[in-house]
Amino acid sequence: MGLKKGDEYLKSIKSLGLKAHVLGEKAENLPEHGLVEPAQKAVAFTYDAAQDKETRDLFCVESALCKDVVNRFSHLHQSTDDLVNKVKMQRYCGIQTGCCFQRCVGLDAANAIFSTTYECDQKHATDYHERFKDYWRWIQQDDLVVDGAMTDPKGDRSKRPIEQSDPDLFLRIKEQRPDGIIISGAKLHQTGMLNSHEILIMPTLTMRPGEEPWAVCCAVPTNARGIHYIYGRQSSDTRKLETYHLDVGNPVYGGQEVMTVFDDVYVPNERVFMNGEVDFSGVLVERFASYHRQSYGGCKTEVGDVLIGATALIAKMNGVDKASHINDKIVEMIHLNETIYACGIACSTTGEQTSAGNFQVNMLLANVCKLNVTRFPYELARLATDVAGGLLGTMPAAAELEDPLAGKYIQKYLSANTQYKTVDRMKVLRLIENLVVGAGAVGYLIESMHGAGPPAAQRIMIRRQAQIEEKIDQVKAFLSIK
Ligand SMILES: Cc1cc2nc3c(=O)[nH]c(=O)nc-3n(C[C@H](O)[C@H](O)[C@H](O)COP(=O)(O)OP(=O)(O)OC[C@H]3O[C@@H](n4cnc5c(N)ncnc54)[C@H](O)[C@@H]3O)c2cc1C
Known part of the structure; x- marks a missing residue:
């Protein structure tokens, strides 16, 4: 596929047909919604910067995984220089957009899952690492945006997942099937969720023996059946819907956080990267x-x-x-x-x-x-x-x-x-x-x-x-x- 341009990215997100509850209404055409559009433009900036001859050396990097040039926002860091360049790239994005450009969480999740699955396989003879490599190769080659979903609602903070009044307060594996798992729960505060193609789900804390259903890491597409989105409000957000944009402050761009509910979502085995290995959570x-x-x-x-x-x-x-x-x-x-x-x-x-x-x-x-x-x-x-x-x-x-x-x-x-x-x-x-x-x-x-x-x-x-x-x-x- 190769690197996308900003407008190709926007088209690809539109084609997912995502729907969300926004300001009390069911919004169907999200890319044209006044609250969503500035957030999508901020992500599109990360694509255009990879095409711009002034910045492409910083934004483009050869992937050790797919042996192709990829956007640094999907790169698995191969050196300390890569880590430094990530920080430099982030600083550059921000000074250009003045807001959160939403693409870091998935990058950070991928790098953490890459090394954790490797070590988990060594100890438990699982095959999560190869699965993850196949998955991430596709993400890199198709130049996709991935939401990093860690934060569970957590309910009563003094209680463990198993002690909560509702087991879904920590996202969990509800059912094991021969070909995959069914997950149930929610992830709160999800940055750029509705501007993403995929979601990488991780546990929110260190799980203990007996808490295996909550030790889950997997990937699902944002348009998977059973996922529901409820848009987060920000102060003065409706100014974005007014005629006079001067009052918004940031004239073009904006951030996005979304409450995301997983109502019995099916995940096939090839997209499961942790299934009960509490010692690696x-x-x-x-x-x-x-x-x-x-x-x-x-x-x-x-x-x-x-x-x-x-x-x-x-x-x-x-x-x-x-x-x-x-x-x-x-x-x-x-x-x-x-x-x-x-x-x-x-x-x-x-x-x-x-x-x-x-x-x-x-x-x-x-x-x-x-x-x-x-x-x-x-x-x-x-x-x-x-x-x-x-x-x-x-x-x-x-x-x-x-x-x-x-x-x-x-x-x-x-x-x-x-x-x-x-x-x-x-x-x-x-x-x-x-x-x-x-x-x-x-x-x-x-x-x-x-x-x-x-x-x-x-x-x-x-x-x-x-x-x-x-x-x-x-x-x-x-x-x-x-
Ligand atoms: C703008 C924004 C964007 C975000 N984006 C993402 C994202 O993209 N993906 C994602 O997964 N998450 C995201 N987060 C979530 C973020 O990681 C959490 O908000 C954070 O981990 C704190 O969790 P919490 O909000 O549940 O607060 P709490 O955990 O309730 O913390 C509130 C206070 O209670 C204390 N506390 C909590 N539990 C205990 C305990 N058991 N004992 C004693 N003290 C306790 C904490 O130290 C803190 O002082 C985002 C958050 C924000 C605000």
């Missing part, structure tokens, strides 16, 4: 989470770049750009943002080869990266709000500009540095609003906190990876303590 979760925590070193810094650029511009527009405290705040934003990026690069350059042959990030540094992401974007948002001024929360609607009376007053009283048009100042304020409290804040702030797991999950991994006992022994040796 935790390995898969940790590896996926670490790749995804690395991803934020690229994708959150790029949105940070947009916010920093918008903040520096609004400072000029407001006439405060020469003030030393404003400059300090912008430098602080850059410092925090580049610290996140540095962690993304560091966990990539110190990554290591797995026994399956692909490369895994340095788990300690990937978790440090994500723990910083749970804090720094909030501080960037605070500083941007400080610099932008109160209009961020009180500015009249763009539609008022058309009104002879209101429009005249807005032009007069919202004018600041006369080198800039009032309408341009409004655009910048709306972009900042989008990122700090609007639809963009879902990706920039809430996802920074919870995506790839909440902060406590990173702290556990940091504690586990930090080799504290070794450090204690080193100090004892240094001080001659027996």
